[in-house]
Amino acid sequence: MAANGNGKRATGPRCIALVGPFQSGKTTLLEAILARTGAIQRQGTIEAGNTAGDASKEARHHRMSVELTVATTNFMGDSYTFLDCPGSVEFVHDMRAVLPAIDAAAVVCELDEKKAPQLQLILRELEDRKIPHLLFVNKIDKVDAGVHDVLKLLQPASRTKLILRQIPTFAGDVITGFVDLALERAFVYKEHAASEVVPLEGDAADLEKTARFSMLETLADHDDELMEQLLEDIEPPRDKVFDDLTRELREGLVCPVLMGTATRAHGILRLLKALRHESPGIADTAKRLGVKADNDAVAYVLKTQNTTHGGKMSIVRMLAGQAGDGTTFLAGDDEAGRVAGVFKLIGQTTEKRGPATVGEAVAFAKLEKARTGDTLTAGKQAHPALAKVAPYPPVLAVAVSAKERKDDVKLGLALNKLVEEDPSITVVHNAEAHEVVLWGQGEMHLRVATERLSDRYGVAIERRTPSVGYRETIRKGIVQRGRHKKQSGGHGQYGDVVLDIKPMPRGSGFSFEDKITGGVVPRNYIPSVEEGVIDALKHGPLGFPVVDLHVALIDGSYHTVDSSDQAFRTAGRIGIAEGLPQCQPVLLEPIHLVEIVCPSEATAKINALMAGRRGQILGFDTREGWAGWDMVRAKMPEAEIGDLIVEIRSATAGVGTFTFKFDHMAELTGRTADQIIAARRAAE
Ligand SMILES: Nc1nc2c(ncn2[C@@H]2O[C@H](COP(=O)(O)OP(=O)(O)OP(=O)(O)O)[C@@H](O)[C@H]2O)c(=O)[nH]1
Ligand SMILES: [Mg+2]
Numbered sequence: 087m088a089a090n091g092n093g094k095r096a097t098g099p100r101c102i103a104l105v106g107p108f109q110s111g112k113t114t115l116l117e118a119i120l121a122r123t124g125a126i127q128r129q130g131t132i133e134a135g136n137t138a139g140d141a142s143k144e145a146r147h148h149r150m151s152v153e154l155t156v157a158t159t160n161f162m163g164d165s166y167t168f169l170d171c172p173g174s175v176e177f178v179h180d181m182r183a184v185l186p187a188i189d190a191a192a193v194v195c196e197l198d199e200k201k202a203p204q205l206q207l208i209l210r211e212l213e214d215r216k217i218p219h220l221l222f223v224n225k226i227d228k229v230d231a232g233v234h235d236v237l238k239l240l241q242p243a244s245r246t247k248l249i250l251r252q253i254p255t256f257a258g259d260v261i262t263g264f265v266d267l268a269l270e271r272a273f274v275y276k277e278h279a280a281s282e283v284v285p286l287e288g289d290a291a292d293l294e295k296t297a298r299f300s301m302l303e304t305l306a307d308h309d310d311e312l313m314e315q316l317l318e319d320i321e322p323p324r325d326k327v328f329d330d331l332t333r334e335l336r337e338g339l340v341c342p343v344l345m346g347t348a349t350r351a352h353g354i355l356r357l358l359k360a361l362r363h364e365s366p367g368i369a370d371t372a373k374r375l376g377v378k379a380d381n382d383a384v385a386y387v388l389k390t391q392n393t394t395h396g397g398k399m400s401i402v403r404m405l406a407g408q409a410g411d412g413t414t415f416l417a418g419d420d421e422a423g424r425v426a427g428v429f430k431l432i433g434q435t436t437e438k439r440g441p442a443t444v445g446e447a448v449a450f451a452k453l454e455k456a457r458t459g460d461t462l463t464a465g466k467q468a469h470p471a472l473a474k475v476a477p478y479p480p481v482l483a484v485a486v487s488a489k490e491r492k493d494d495v496k497l498g499l500a501l502n503k504l505v506e507e508d509p510s511i512t513v514v515h516n517a518e519a520h521e522v523v524l525w526g527q528g529e530m531h532l533r534v535a536t537e538r539l540s541d542r543y544g545v546a547i548e549r550r551t552p553s554v555g556y557r558e559t560i561r562k563g564i565v566q567r568g569r570h571k572k573q574s575g576g577h578g579q580y581g582d583v584v585l586d587i588k589p590m591p592r593g594s595g596f597s598f599e600d601k602i603t604g605g606v607v608p609r610n611y612i613p614s615v616e617e618g619v620i621d622a623l624k625h626g627p628l629g630f631p632v633v634d635l636h637v638a639l640i641d642g643s644y645h646t647v648d649s650s651d652q653a654f655r656t657a658g659r660i661g662i663a664e665g666l667p668q669c670q671p672v673l674l675e676p677i678h679l680v681e682i683v684c685p686s687e688a689t690a691k692i693n694a695l696m697a698g699r700r701g702q703i704l705g706f707d708t709r710e711g712w713a714g715w716d717m718v719r720a721k722m723p724e725a726e727i728g729d730l731i732v733e734i735r736s737a738t739a740g741v742g743t744f745t746f747k748f749d750h751m752a753e754l755t756g757r758t759a760d761q762i763i764a765a766r767r768a769a770e
Contacts, residue, residue: 094332096189096367099165099445101403105181105212106194107204108173108740111224113139113151114348115194116170121278122354123166125159125432129278129351138433139170143541144534152534153508154180154389156401156431156447161358167403167447169388175204175740176528179477179510180389182211183458186375186473187386187403190335190365191219192357194348197229197239203685203741206243209341210712213245216374218335218366221248222357223345230259236343246341249304249331252356253297254345255290264345265290266356267298268327275352305330308339332364368445372405375472382465383407385415386472388447390458392503393436394542399449400456401431402442405472407464410441415453415462418471422462427451458509477510479745480525481731484532485553486539487522489546497522500543504535511535518631519553529732554725555676556762557751558626559634560669563588568618568661570653580648581657583607583615584641587665590634592751596623599638607642607654614651615639618658627667629766633674633751637662673759674751676724681717682734683709684742689716691737699726721749 104112117137121129130136135146139155151172158167169188171181185191191212195205212219221244223236241248252264255272263274265286272290273281286294302322306313309330315322334340344360346353377384385402392398409415415422429436429449442448456462459474488497501513501522512525526532536547565586572579590597598616607615619637626632642657680701684692689706696703701722709715722730727746734742754762 095363096365096370097164098368099167099443099447100190100361100365100367101167101169101188101371101445101447102361102365103169103171103181103184103188103191104194105171105191105208106173106222106224107196107201107208108175109150110173110194110196110201111348112170112173112194113137113155115192115222115224115354116155116157116168118348118351118354119168119358120157120159120432122351122358123159123161125157131349138435141434144537147537148530148534150174150530152177152530154184154401155433156389156449157433158430158447159432162362164362165446166358166361169447173204174528174530175207175735175743176526176531178527179475179508181208182475182477183509184388185211185215185217186475187371187388187405188217189367189371190361191217192361193219193221194224195221195240196225197223197236199239200739202239202243203739205240207741209244209246213338216338218338219341220335220360220365221341221343222353223343224348226254226261226345227347227350227352229254229261230256236345240343244341246338247304247307249301249340249342250297251301251331251342251344251360252353253293261347264353264356265294265297267294267301268324268331270294270298270324273356275347275350278351280355281352302327304340305334308334308337328363335364336366336370368405372444375405377405377472378469379406380467383409383413383415383463384469384472385409385442385450385462387456387458387460387462390456390506391449392507392542397452398454398506399429399436399451400453400462401447401449402462403447404442404444406444408441408443409450409464413441413464415456415464416468417456417460417462418468420455422456422460423453425450425453457506478527478743480510480512480527481743482528482532482729483514483523483525483552484536485516485519485521485523485550486536486547487550489548493545496543497539497545497547500539500545503543504538508535516552518555521550521552523552528735529729551728556630556766557633557674557676558628558630558671559592559632559674559753560587560589560666560671562670564665564668565640566661566665566668568657568659568664570656570660571648573648578645578648579650579653579656580645581611581615581650581653581655582643583639583654583657583661585619585658585661585665586638586640587662587669588636588638589669590636592634594634596620596633597636599636601638601640602642606644607639608644608649611644611649611651611654612639614654615642615658618655618660619662621655622659622662622666627671628673628763629770630673632666632671673754673762675754675762677721677749677752678724678727678746679749680720680722680727680730680744680746682720682742682744683712683715683717684734684738686714686716688738688742689718692718692734692742695733695737696720696722699723699730701726722746723752723754 155170272286384406
């Protein structure tokens, strides 16, 4: 087991997540790391579509990460598994789901103000979960700014104090290398090779002094001895500086900032070394999670995948013990399945291997019941669930159906697999509209989901806008007779009812009352009358289910031979069908309570957006615990919520979002209502 005191290097296999804003270069960085550590022959590029990460058809096609990539490599004798997480907010669940079980995160970012809000979101997630992390400022080949701007630009996104670990060195406007402030050494970048040490002299030496001092000052905030040394002008020993860097990173007190250029593999070795020496290991992670040591084997499911050939794969991190082929796991009190194959992953390349030991991240085949986020235990005693990250509530929906009827069953199975792989998708069966509705995190998310249905699971799909849950009601009452009489040959049919139909307050639904006296309608037929009424209410005069009314059966007549349940059902139905059109039917539309969160500078835009969509703004407030953010509350018709997320994101550089909850049904009249009713008629 890894045993590490303060400042000592953690041991055992590491698991590091690469996270960061959209398109910051995480997949490219992974590629550079794999090439540098010899896991792959040469470094591919996103543009050429030959990277180890993003190897799925959908990722290549869209040139972005649409799911997690897992790759294990070796660096200086230790095993490292990197989890390359998608940067898009729509695929954020794949990142959030792995965070509990990683040792540390490398946050890949750019020196780009526009991406600061996205960076802030990710850093908050890490801060809230107390995951040690460092920043890797990527794409510095594109930067010509001075050093000081780095922290000035990035610090507002981080609640944890940032520490600049490196400063770039320039030849003219071009970055040619960097000075490592802890090592106090200067390096020049070499194309796809380790940087070369050069003498630290001239301007660079002066800049180094200043920058190093501010690094030490920040470290000294959490180390009194260092503070004294600084005050007394004593140069602290190098080991002490490294010890402090290590301890303060692990305790989440500081966040070091490194830099580089992933496409050219610049800065990769320093990053790997920082991870090797300073990041926590499995011992710290197990402690953070509260893993009990007395279990045979404990594993956390990072991701679930269905491969075309290998069947189901559960990608796990071993948090305790050892497990391999034949190990039976429990997930809570239920059996999760029996491992039939252990694999090392490098993207989509799988390599069969022996049992996995504590700290390793591997794929287990055929754990049929294991789900992402499960805490798996071998042995008799189930370990309590460690952490399960609930997906964000979905924000956008699309109705799907198989292009061909014969694929209906296949579609059902494919949808199950889709949700198993990506729990941030929800499938809702709308029986009333005969629709299967896919709820997800955004346009691209749903597009990729439907692409997977056809590419991965072979079901061609048709997409539609999901229908809105309109209803109708009545504005005035009526007493209506419903009479069903048929005389054909021998047995006739006879049912006769008088219904007192009355509007009821909003939200009261439907109620039926039996007011028959003197047995004018025999007792045994009354339930049939009610059935007929309910049946007719499914489809009102405007074409929608009718709600908020009371129907009383007040009179009627029967025939000793010809009356039957069937005849009274029909009579009830006729009473409603003939009565309702005279009751001033009116359309009802669902109104939801919507809560939007956004950076404050976007609040005015959001207000305008809501007003333009028939939203009624209830007010806005600062978002609790989020400096610089607001929360806007509004009531809004369901029909207008449809693609609201698309506009919220475009008004907020991608970071705004909303939740909604049904509030009430409201009458809708005028042109909009007429259009809805006409569309309904046309559809029928
Ligand atoms: N100039 C420059 N471009 C880079 C660098 N790293 C990545 N890129 C480019 O940035 C784009 C995005 O790179 P990716 O590696 O896909 O970024 P990502 O963070 O994985 O993207 P998502 O996973 O979709 O969020 C590609 O066009 C890369 O070639 C870099 O260091 N310098
Ligand atoms: Mg990526």
